[in-house]
Amino acid sequence: MAERAAGDAASAASAGSGRSGSGRSGSTPASGKTQERIKEAYAHSSPVVSDDTGESKPSAADRFAAAMAVAKNAASSNPSSAPTPAQAGRKVRKARLRLSHIDPWSVMKTAFLLSIALGIVTVVAVAVIWSVLGAAGVWESIDSAVGDVVGGTGASFAIEDYLGTSRVLGFTMLVAVVDVVLVTVVATLGAFLYNLAAALLGGLEVTLAEDA
Template sequence: MSTPDQAYGGGARQYATGGQTTTAPSAGYAQAGQQAGVQQAETTARAVRGGPRKVRLTLSRVDPWSVAKIGFLLSVAIGIAFVIMIGVLWTILDGMGVFADIDRTVRTVLGENGGSTFDLMQYVGFGRVLSLATVIGVIDVFLLTALTTLGAFLYNICSALVGGVQLTLTDD
């Protein structure tokens, strides 16, 4: 035959505090068992208060306008870095004499007998290369801004279907 505690779901019960699971003493236990359970609960509560907290969040929607603004700023930064990189690279190659060597090789291959002189710097001069890099950087700004905004719309559609991205944040 069962005792009244067992008949109504008595006995040891598990409960979770913070991220830890412990067993609570039932009402039918002796006084010593209750004191041990209280001490264990106090220890668990102290460990939870001192330890890092965990929070689970779901990123279910992204605002396309804020993504467009951030995408625009990042693509402008990438465009500026691209133009500066091209300028530095051209300066290094010119300092090493690469353009002079290529010009001399092309002149040797074509021969200077035809009366037409070939000057490589008319085609790959610093101003012309930097202008082309600037045009490419501006096109890059428009394309990257459009792609990030399109990505935000696609993310919102996909997250409506599958629920979004779940994140677990802790405060270490």
């Protein structure tokens, strides 16, 4: 009777582990019906069973514990029982970083190149605008309007003598050169000041998140 109960417990545990490995949840080693069969077999088992030779055999309780341990190991080692990413849901990973130091040399190089590019764009833009205004006849209209207002002086007025293309472009280039120097110096000084502030306060904290 005890051997039969132990056999029922082992078979029920193995059947429960097979069903748990093929299930979706993978959280319980056996179903409710299988657990009832194992408990029933354990209730009818005897503590110790001896054969004809007088040697003691493992009791049904020991076999029951061994069967349950095997079932749990099989359920935990089965990869199909683990939840899939679709079931668990994708979690967005986040990292919190701190900007503690800025290299002044790299800041100076970057600011210098950007300021040069800005100066070139400014000179080209002024030249294009001045050419478009001249082609549209704006300067002739201003000259005639000023001549009508002044009138009778016998002297013709030309605004290009005061705001000619060469003078405007020269002034724009001068402003671009000053802008290059100022932007480079201010950016480098700002990097030094930030490093000092970061040494005292720790710097700026930035939180980065992975795309879902």
